[in-house]
Amino acid sequence: MSKDWNKRTKLVHGGVRRSQYNEVSEAIFLTQGFVYDTAEQAEARFLKTGPDEFIYARYGNPTVAMFEDRIALLEGAEDAFATASGMAAVNGALVSMLKAGDHVVAARSLFGSSLYILEDILARFGVEVTLVDGVDLDAWRAAVRADTKLVFFESISNPTLEVIDIPAVAEIAHAVGALVVVDNVFSTPVFSKAIEQGVDVVIYSATKHIDGQGRALGGVILGTREFIRGTVEPYMKHTGAAMSPFTAWIMLKGLETIDLRVRAQAESALKIADALQGHPKLARVIYPGHPSHAQHALAADMAGMGGTVVSFDIKGGQEAAFRFLNALEIAVISNNLGDAKSIATHPATTTHQRLPAEQKVELGITPGLIRFSVGLEDAADLVADLLAALEQA
Numbered sequence: 512m513s514k515d516w517n518k519r520t521k522l523v524h525g526g527v528r529r530s531q532y533n534e535v536s537e538a539i540f541l542t543q544g545f546v547y548d549t550a551e552q553a554e555a556r557f558l559k560t561g562p563d564e565f566i567y568a569r570y571g572n573p574t575v576a577m578f579e580d581r582i583a584l585l586e587g588a589e590d591a592f593a594t595a596s597g598m599a600a601v602n603g604a605l606v607s608m609l610k611a612g613d614h615v616v617a618a619r620s621l622f623g624s625s626l627y628i629l630e631d632i633l634a635r636f637g638v639e640v641t642l643v644d645g646v647d648l649d650a651w652r653a654a655v656r657a658d659t660k661l662v663f664f665e666s667i668s669n670p671t672l673e674v675i676d677i678p679a680v681a682e683i684a685h686a687v688g689a690l691v692v693v694d695n696v697f698s699t700p701v702f703s704k705a706i707e708q709g710v711d712v713v714i715y716s717a718t719k720h721i722d723g724q725g726r727a728l729g730g731v732i733l734g735t736r737e738f739i740r741g742t743v744e745p746y747m748k749h750t751g752a753a754m755s756p757f758t759a760w761i762m763l764k765g766l767e768t769i770d771l772r773v774r775a776q777a778e779s780a781l782k783i784a785d786a787l788q789g790h791p792k793l794a795r796v797i798y799p800g801h802p803s804h805a806q807h808a809l810a811a812d813m814a815g816m817g818g819t820v821v822s823f824d825i826k827g828g829q830e831a832a833f834r835f836l837n838a839l840e841i842a843v844i845s846n847n848l849g850d851a852k853s854i855a856t857h858p859a860t861t862t863h864q865r866l867p868a869e870q871k872v873e874l875g876i877t878p879g880l881i882r883f884s885v886g887l888e889d890a891a892d893l894v895a896d897l898l899a900a901l902e903q904a
């Protein structure tokens with residue numbers, strides 16, 4: 512395995528461990544534990560596990576290790592820890608390093624469960640959390656303090672696709688000695704440059720583009736070896752949100768094709784954003800990869816392409832949005848993203864239903880807003896499906 516390989520090669524060959532049978536496709540080590548040759552070996556391994564020595568699947572497993580190594584190679588991180596879901600990764604990254612009295616600054620526009628961890632759980636354990644408008648650099652500057660342990664944000668926010676300036680926020684955070692933790696799902700591991708832009712800890716829900724076919728829940732935390740093995744691993748292995756070996760195998764195979772899939776999805780997303788631009792039934796179309804996006808230059812600089820999600824606001828509010836959703840023939844109504852199948856979501860009544868009305872307004876989650884995760888179908892078919900459904904709105 513070579514660090515000099517280009518991404519597409521790393522995605523196919525990175526992290527491979529072959530058994531004594533020399534199988535071509537990665538093996539699924541569906542085992543909870545491992546046999547020791549002698550009692551002395553068992554004792555030694557509990558004292559210290561070397562590379563490719565395993566004890567128990569909650570601590571580590573060969574298939575899971577293959578996935579961790581492959582995603583770390585893709586991200587350009589020293590190490591990775593795989594988790595049972597994206598939320599286990601968010602929780603593990605934050606809780607493993609925080610203690611009572613610490614201060615956290617986070618962007619307000621976050622996945623609902625991440626907000627719950629910050630506002631409900633961490634607050635109960637005495638962590639002070641300040642929420643800011645993530646695109647307002649002055650707000651970050653005003654919020655960070657000497658006791659700020661970390662800053663947390665989604666590089667491209669859900670569902671309104673605001674782009675946060677990673678290098679600028681990283682500079683503000685590092686100036687007070689805070690770590691930068693980024694939930695990078697919308698930017699995708701394919702377009703991410705997070706580590707080189709100053710991010711210390713990168714988190715993905717593998718449920719999204721890494722699987723990319725809607726089969727399994729998973730997550731991953733990436734960072735320095737010291738952080739992953741010294742801080743994250745002890746917390747994760749004793750609290751139990753390990754990735755199953757079967758899931759790790761799904762995610763490994765997902766990584767083999769992720770570059771092809773996500774680039775194709777992003778190309779289609781741009782075509783869709785283009786086709787919808789200026790449509791009389793739409794109040795606005797949001798796609799970071801389209802020149803009409805307020806932060807297009809930043810998005811291009813940070814992520815190359817604009818991701819795989821297009822959001823748009825249908826005039827006529829919830830009723831019109833529901834008529835549109837019910838008229839779709841190819842795209843399905845659901846709430847995953849990054850899937851091979853195009854998925855349309857009405858955030859106000861589903862993923863963000865829990866939020867009070869004024870918070871929805873603040874976050875731009877209007878009654879007519881649709882989040883459209885672009886799949887692998889033919890782009891022209893998707894455009895036709897969207898335009899026909901808009902006629903029914």
Ligand SMILES: *Cc1c(COP(=O)(O)O)cnc(C)c1O
Binds near residue numbers: 598696
């Ligand atoms: C889906 C998602 C999560 C949670 O991931 P799960 O795998 O569903 O636990 C966290 N953050 C973002 C931005 C997501 O899209």
